[in-house]
Amino acid sequence: MNNNTPHTISKTACYHCGEPCNNTEIQLDELSFCCHGCKTVYQILADNNLTSFYDQFPGQAVQAKQNTNYDFLKNTAIARQLIDFQTDNIATIILELPQIHCSACIWILERLFRFDDGILSSKVNYLKKECTIVFDINKIDLFSLANLLQQIGYGPEFNLNNSKEEKKRFSKSNNYKIGLAGFCFGNIMLLSFPEYMSSPHQPMFTTFGYLKILLALPVLLYAGKDYLLAAKQFLLKRNIGIDLPIAIGMITLFSRSVFEILSGIGEGYLDSFAGFVFLLLIGKWFQEKTYSNIAFDRDYTSFFPISVLRKEADGWDFTAIDQLKSGDIIRVRNEEILPCDSKLLAGNGRIDYSFVTGESKLQSTTIHQNIFAGGKIVGGFVEAEVIHPVAQSRLTQLWNDDVFQKSKDIKEKSIIDFISKYFVFIIIGIAVIGFFYWLPIDIGMAFNVLTSVLIIACPCVLALSIPFIYGNGIRQLSKWNIFLKNTDTLFRLQEIDNIVFDKTGTLTDHSKMQVTFSGISLDDQTKNQITSLCRLSAHPLSQAIVEFLKSGDEVEVNNFSEFPGQGIQGTMDNNFWRLGSEKFILGHTSQTSISRSYIEFNGDILGYFSFEQKLKGEMKNIIENLKTSYILGMTSGDPIPHPEIDQWFAKCEKPLYNQSPQDKLRHIDNLIQQGYSPMMVGDGLNDSGALKQSNVGVVVNHRQNNFTPAADIVVNDEALILLPQLLEYAQWTRRILYGGFVIAALYNGIGLYFALKGLLSPLFAAVLMPLSSITIVVYGFFSINILTQIIFPKNRNDHSHSNR
Amino acid sequence: MTIVIPTVDTGHSTALGYVIIYTQISTTMQIIILLIAISLILAIGFLIGFFWAVRSGQYDDDYTPSIRMLFDDEETNSKINK
Known part of the structure; x- marks a missing residue:
């Protein structure tokens, strides 16, 4: 990109962010900028000799828009609390920067040290949208750091959520376990190898045997700790889960091997044992590698300010x-x-x-x-x-409250728990029958058969099928911007028979309020003044006007006052401005369905803005499509029915209007009482109770780092149209899982046949167990990948990490 | 069932005992055993290396480095443009 000059970018596009400059083009150094924010960032970059940024990433930067007040960071006690690590002079902080969205962001954020002497280094974690910054506290404080970041368009988000540390520790300990298990597995296998090769028992092998026990111990006690805990859980609380048969298998495998080695009977099954734990951990890693950039577990603390x-x-x-x-x-x-x-x-x-x-x-x-x-x-x-x-x-x-506390545990894992419950009884039954069959013939053989059955029937394959089939399913879905909280969500998705939509954000386009202005033509100064006035109001319509006018300059507003639900007024440059509803400005209301906002300047009416919430047209087809196999419903906080939506939901449940969050929750609750498994689709704020109560809560996300405490699934705005495909996908993954169970049953059948005849040898186990696991992994991968390609449209392939 | 422990003539230390056993087995096995011992020591080294890598955070982020390495070398690039 060496010959990239500013002229290659079209004239009206902002040199900094690439957005089209409407009428507010600002010129500097023969370059155009869409707003003052972008111009400022350009100047900062130019001052710090970083203009090569624009050669690498023409028009890709973030627009500098926000205006957060970081005054609270001046308080040293609060700043201290936020800093992750600090020595005398040097501090390290991990900042959440939700604006990170492309490689240009990484480039600029990792050159922060060029902006200020005090910043020693900065490192971006792209997927987590975090930046780790090391800085000298004598040269720059947290307040200036946050402001610097805000100036270049990356205002950090602070909250008191401290769960991220825990997550990190978990993933680290899992990595340690995988490493350790892998190491022990490989070495035990090497130590077993000579024994498989030479038939006479050499005295050296005994030493090898001790070495193997030594290597297997950490696998049992550290790497397999979670499974042993599951066994303890069973003893204490009689909880039967998939982990229990695994624990039985593990313990039997280990103790029989130790017995064989110490007594000199045989060489033991420790290689199978370590390999089996290793594969289980890999499965776990695969399943729990989730999307760290989407926080499913955020609660109210992340919504609150950090200080006051x-x-x-x-x-x-x-x-x-x-x-x-x-x-x-x-x-x-x-x-x-x-x-x-x-x-x-x-x-x-x-x-x-x-x-x-x-x-x-x-x-x-x-x-x-x-x-x-x-x-x-x-x-x-x-x-x-x-x-x-x-x-x-x-x-x-x-x-x-109950709704938020009550986990969906009861419904979760239903299939696998059901299976493992019977699995435990059946296996123990077979083992006991085998034991008593052999008991009169040969006591040694009877014990051999008992343990062999428990070893070979260990549901390793069963335990691996879910992480690999469902885990891979979740991964594939994320490529289409559909993010599932965990594999259990996929289970619950299969049971859905009733879908309730929330209107705002799902059926209507929240971000695209269509604004039009009718009246005199507005010059730049007027635009600035209207924008400045509107900025002071948080009303959605005021925000929409700010967005519509895209004006940069701030004008000081005096005597600002806001009349809730009516309008706002204020004085700028000795002129009196009023902006508000028809009734507020004109004093009467006419009969129009579209809401309007009139603007008055020193008593003269300049014109009005009209607003229309756009319905998502594509949702109409989706609803038509879903109607045939699901019961559909709609809830909305709006008091007045929307005729077009009513039409969409013809022959469905009657659309419900004027619903409070509690009403929505109760509606979902009623559906559950009636025996339905409802899915709630909403925007995640006022319908969070309903989302949580429903079997599957789908949150439609406009901004990546949204607040989604109640969501099971987060979908991006444009991915919502894939809802029918998602439901079909869930149905198919179940069939694929059953296929996996058949494979597991086949392998277990073969293994059991040999085990019951007392023919199970260490070599046989060492081949059969990994073979069955690998079969299921390969099966899981290929079947899910093929399924994904069949169900989802092909032209959306490059979605997950696109730049914009 | 008796627990078998490698025993040689009493009077020798255990370490020497192993050496004596080692010389008594076939050459092929000798080599395999030697290789296993060496590989075990090597593998422990790798395991420590892996633990160090996890500890120092190399596995915390497995995506960003793939982007970072694609950046042009900015110093030379800016000189060309000037």
């Missing part, structure tokens, strides 16, 4: 929210979220409870009124006295 202003003896200071006590006085500023239930003392802010209730209607506040955690303060600030600490607030209690 608290009144101290000597003024206001930031305090971590978990430090708040009843009686503390806190101040929450515009656009911030109230972390705990409080009593309002002062302030002019209004509260948006859309996260809690799903209504995007702002609530006005009065002094001494109780306000609740989860509310977003809009258009001002509030000062309030804390009633309950964060952990006891109403919203937190909601998360701790």
Whole structure:
């Protein structure tokens, strides 16, 4: 890309981010930029001699849009809490940067040290959207670091979620186990090899035998720890799972081998034993390698701010929210979220409870009124006295509510548990019958047969079939931007017979509010002023106008006030602006179904914006398609029925309007009571209760790092149309799994035949057991890959890691 | 059933005992046994290497390095353009 000059990029595209510059083109160094944010980043890059960025990634950068206030990072106690590791001068922090989306991001973020002396190094984890930054705390503090990142378009997200450490530790310990088991497996096999080759028992082999026991011990005690724990669980709680027969097999295999070696009877089965544990761990790794960039396990703490202003003896200071006590006085500023239930003392802010209730209607506040955690303060600030600490607030209690606590365990793993329960009894039955058959003939043989049956029938293949068939299935789905929480979701997906859609975000296009302006033509200055006014309001329509006008310059607004559900007003450059509903501006309402927002300048009406929520046209076909085999329903928080949606859902369950989050939850609950297995499709905020309650909750995601606590499946916006294919896919994976069971049964049958005749030799076991496992792995891979190619359209192949 | 322990003439140390047994077995087996001993030591080295790699975080991110290596060398590149 050496000859890349700015002129190769089309004139109207922003040199920085590649978005088309509408009318607000800004020129600098003969280059065009779509907004001031992009221009600023370009300047920063140019100042730091990093313009080669544009040669490598023309027009691919992130637009610098956000405007988060990082003042709380000035508080050293809070900054300390966020830093992962710190010595005297050097600190390491892992920052969540949800904006990371392409290789250009990695390039620029790994050159952070060029921007500031204090930054020593930075390393991006692309899939996790994280950046590990090492910096000198004497030269740059966390506050400046966060602001620097925000300037170049990567404002970090801070939250108090500390579960990531645990996950990391898990994956590490699993890696250790795999390494150890693999090592022991290989070496035990080498040590067994001479014995298989030469028939007379050499005295040296005894030493080898001890060496093998020594090598097998860590496999049993460390690598196979989880299975031993499963056996303990059974002894304590009588829980039968797939891990129990595995544990029985493992323990039998190990103890018989040790007995044989120590008594000098034979060479033992330790190679089979270690290989078997190794394969099981590989299966586990395969299954649990999930999508770290999508956090399924986020809870309310990631939604709350990390700190809040608290009144101290000597003024206001930031305090971590978990430090708040009843009686503390806190101040929450515009656009911030109230972390705990409080009593309002002062302030002019209004509260948006859309996260809690799903209504995007702002609530006005009065002094001494109780306000609740989860509310977003809009258009001002509030000062309030804390009633309950964060952990006891109403919203937190909601998360701790039954629905969220009740795991789906009962329904989970039903097939495999069912099978393993009978499996245990059948195998033990066969082993005991074999034992008593041989007992009168030969006592030694009787014990031989008993242990052989337990060894050979160990459900290794059964245990591997799920990780490899379902795990591979989940992986394949992720290529189509459908992300499943775990393999159990695929099981539950097979049972679905009823699908309920939430309207917002699934049937309507949330991001694409169609805005049109009718009236006088707007010049740049007017646009700037309207945008500045709208920025102060969190109302969706105001946000839509900001998005529509795409104006960069900020104008100072005085005397701003917002009339909830009506409109906003303010003074800019001594001109009085008002913006709001027909009733707010004109004083009367006409009969139009499309919502409009009028703009008034010093008493003159300049025109109006009209808004239309676009329905996703493609969903109509999807619904038609699903109608034939599933019962469909629709819920919406909107009070007024939407005629077109009603038409879509003709001959389905009657669409439900005016539904509160509780209503939606109850609706799902009713369906379950009636014996259905419902699937809920929603956007994950106000319908989270329903999503959690349903057998499978599908969250449609617009932004990768969304808040999806209740989701079993996260699908990208454009992947929602693949819903019918997904359901069909789930049905087919079940059939493939049954195929795997047949293979397992065949191998076990062969093995059992030899075991019952007392012919099981170590060599035979060492060949048969890995062979059966490898068969199932290969089968799982190929059948799922073929299935994926058949069911999903071929032209979407390059989806998972595309740049944009 | 008796537990078999390699025993040689009493009076020798155990280590020497192994050497005596070793000289008594066939050459082919001698080589195999020697190779196994060497390979075991080598493999322990690899195992330690693997543990070190996991510990130092090399397995934490298996995707980003594949992108990183495709970047042009930025210093030379910017000189060409100037």
